[in-house]
Amino acid sequence: MKDIIQATGLVKRYGEVVALDGLDLSVREGTIVALLGPNGAGKTTAVSVLTTLIEPDEGSATVAGVDVLKDPAEVRKLIGLSGQYAAVDKDLTGYENLDMIGCLYHLGRKRARSRARELLDRFDLADAADRPVKTYSGGMRRRLDLAGALVAESPVLFLDEPTTGLDLISRRELWRLIRTLVDQGTTLLLTTQYLEEADRLADDVLVIDKGKAIAHGTVDELKDMVGGERIEIKVADREDLPAAHEVLGRVAVGELQGDERSRTVVAPVTGGARELAGVLQLFESNEVPVSEVVLRRPTLDDVFLALTGASAESREQTSEPAKPGRRGRGSR
Amino acid sequence: MNFLTALGDGLVIARRNLIKLKRVPDVLVFVLLSPIMFVLLFAYVFGSAIDIPGGSYREFLMGGIFGQTVIFGATFTGAGLAEDMQKGIIDRFRSLPMSRAAVVLGRTASDVIYNVITLTVMAITGLIVGWRIRGSLLDALAAFLLLLLFAYSVSWVMALLGLSVPSPEVLNNASFIVIFPLTFIANTFVPAESLPTVLRVFAEWNPISSLVQAVRELFGNIPPGAPEPASWPLQNPVIYTVLCACLIIAIFAPLAVRRYVRVAKKS
Numbered sequence: 280m281k282d283i284i285q286a287t288g289l290v291k292r293y294g295e296v297v298a299l300d301g302l303d304l305s306v307r308e309g310t311i312v313a314l315l316g317p318n319g320a321g322k323t324t325a326v327s328v329l330t331t332l333i334e335p336d337e338g339s340a341t342v343a344g345v346d347v348l349k350d351p352a353e354v355r356k357l358i359g360l361s362g363q364y365a366a367v368d369k370d371l372t373g374y375e376n377l378d379m380i381g382c383l384y385h386l387g388r389k390r391a392r393s394r395a396r397e398l399l400d401r402f403d404l405a406d407a408a409d410r411p412v413k414t415y416s417g418g419m420r421r422r423l424d425l426a427g428a429l430v431a432e433s434p435v436l437f438l439d440e441p442t443t444g445l446d447l448i449s450r451r452e453l454w455r456l457i458r459t460l461v462d463q464g465t466t467l468l469l470t471t472q473y474l475e476e477a478d479r480l481a482d483d484v485l486v487i488d489k490g491k492a493i494a495h496g497t498v499d500e501l502k503d504m505v506g507g508e509r510i511e512i513k514v515a516d517r518e519d520l521p522a523a524h525e526v527l528g529r530v531a532v533g534e535l536q537g538d539e540r541s542r543t544v545v546a547p548v549t550g551g552a553r554e555l556a557g558v559l560q561l562f563e564s565n566e567v568p569v570s571e572v573v574l575r576r577p578t579l580d581d582v583f584l585a586l587t588g589a590s591a592e593s594r595e596q597t598s599e600p601a602k603p604g605r606r607g608r609g610s611r
Numbered sequence: 612m613n614f615l616t617a618l619g620d621g622l623v624i625a626r627r628n629l630i631k632l633k634r635v636p637d638v639l640v641f642v643l644l645s646p647i648m649f650v651l652l653f654a655y656v657f658g659s660a661i662d663i664p665g666g667s668y669r670e671f672l673m674g675g676i677f678g679q680t681v682i683f684g685a686t687f688t689g690a691g692l693a694e695d696m697q698k699g700i701i702d703r704f705r706s707l708p709m710s711r712a713a714v715v716l717g718r719t720a721s722d723v724i725y726n727v728i729t730l731t732v733m734a735i736t737g738l739i740v741g742w743r744i745r746g747s748l749l750d751a752l753a754a755f756l757l758l759l760l761f762a763y764s765v766s767w768v769m770a771l772l773g774l775s776v777p778s779p780e781v782l783n784n785a786s787f788i789v790i791f792p793l794t795f796i797a798n799t800f801v802p803a804e805s806l807p808t809v810l811r812v813f814a815e816w817n818p819i820s821s822l823v824q825a826v827r828e829l830f831g832n833i834p835p836g837a838p839e840p841a842s843w844p845l846q847n848p849v850i851y852t853v854l855c856a857c858l859i860i861a862i863f864a865p866l867a868v869r870r871y872v873r874v875a876k877k878s
Contacts, residue, residue: 330706333876355708366703370631382623383709385616411634427703 283308283435283466284329289338291324291490298324299335300490306468306483311461313481314470315579321490322470323363326439329468330360342435356384359428363440365420366427369413373404373423376412377430384431391430398426402456418449425456436460438469442476454479474579484579488587498579505577505585507532507549510558513571514542522567530558536584542570547577617710624717628691629724642687642725646680646733654740657800671834673742674827675799677754678819680733681726681762682794686786688722688766689773693782696774696874705875712868715774719766726762730755745831754829757852761822764856767863774870799823803845804838815842818855824848 284306291299299321306312314322327333329340331351340347343357360366367376374395381391399408402422412420421441428436441457442450457480461467471477477484478498486494486501494501510530514523520537523544527535531546538544548554555574562569577585632639653676658669695701695714704714734755744751769786776782796813797803797820806814814820824840825848827833844851 332702332705352708355706358706360703360706362699362702364699364702366699366701368627368631368698368700370634371627375627375630379623379627380703380707383620383704383707383713385619385708 281308283343286340287338289328289335291335297490302492304485308466309464310482311467311480312483313477314485314487315477316487317472320487323439326437326470330358330437331355357433357435359433359436361425361428361438365424367412367423370411372409372411373399374408380427380430394430402426418445436465436467440470478579493586501582502577505582507547509545509575509577510548511543511545511573512569515568515570517542519567526561526565617712620709620713621716621720624713625721628721642728643732646729647736649676649680650733650736670742670832673737674823674832677758677826678823679794679799681758682765682790684726684729685762685765685769687725688718689769689782689786690779692718692770692773693776693779711872715770715867715871722766723763726759746829750829754826757825761852761856764859767860767867770867771863771870774874793819816844818852821848821851825852
């Protein structure tokens, strides 16, 4: 299979802030690739470069063989984009939004109309089709925005944090819709800060941090990179935590992770179920009461932790230096 | 092909703007009320105070009010664009294979419709307070077309301004700085001949004066016995106004489109 998205050495600086620092990436046709990283890792900047919204300071990129820098107009004919902020007109109805987008993709009046109705049906928005978007819920706006990216049945789709800020039900619903897209051979590059999202949707994951790719592979490959399994023990009493650390320390093949509030300790191990039985015996003989126990494959959070030395989830909360963004973003 | 695409995409955007005008009635209320207010205010406050021998000052005023109002209306173009640029929909537009000129082209086009509405309301109000079209119907039609053409050209100036300010609020202030002197140092409310020399020369060559002069002539609202204008623009007001409008469009349309592309890119 050939690479339908290709980027080499992308660099983008905003004054002092380096948003992209020599990013390379390639996406094979018909696959879903997730750009995974914390806030400020450069995910949105990467998508903006590939969708011709901004020009990189250095590097080059092609989408479906077309050079993003030399022929941006041609690239726009081949892509659909759904951004982090629902890019729909809130005074227009859902139908009018999609119809307008269809016209601007030059589908022709008739095709734009039928396509709008078709997508509204598919995204469960038919009942709300003729209501102004300002009456929609957040989840409905996102679905409409996603539908907007699909209007022209573009071969390459970019979804920038499609589910950020959505509740769990809306998120699951959106995942289901996204999965069905790629059954039809569409190539999809999506960015996410949710490890579960990458796990659920992506064939390949590109972990990026500080504007650079730091790991690349299937979800399973990334997990193998970190290796082994994890034993997660929750003790009944907080006072037993040091004892649990001590016991697990004897079997762990790497560093332990502890969380005092949830009274859990996580140990990387290699022996699987047999090892788990041994560990439980050790807890028994040391008279440390265990309230919950889990043996699992590493999660992408473990992967991120191992690669960057910081938890992706915890870094989401740290504030990033504000990028000189578009005007008025803050007002939304 | 490029030109046709721009035109087609511009129409799509214009349609969107008109839907928004319909949906957000407070804008429409302003579009309808301000011309009524202008006509009543000027007709009764000034119109009753000043006497013109042999003519009606109220009739003389109408041409000026027509001119001033459509030019004030052009701020809509700038405000609309400044507002659009803050909205997420612009991100969508930028990723679509549409003409780069479409957003600005569509905005100036939909503002022609605003102006048609404004002129209609204003003309009806004028007729109620005693203004009359004394020339032929064809001339009257030409007057309205001339007003629309000139307003369209000013729309492009305001488009550039709207794309250069950080927010719609700044635009209102910035545009008044341009519009007020332009509409007042003219023959809109007083004959240009009565102004002191420097201002008189400015007023005589001010295209707003020629627009107003042309409209007065075409509506037959020049009082009998009024002195023949001394300057070329006011002697040939229709030609001069059309020339100025074309020149303004030729200069500001490319500047506004280029500005749009630049502002849209900066993110």
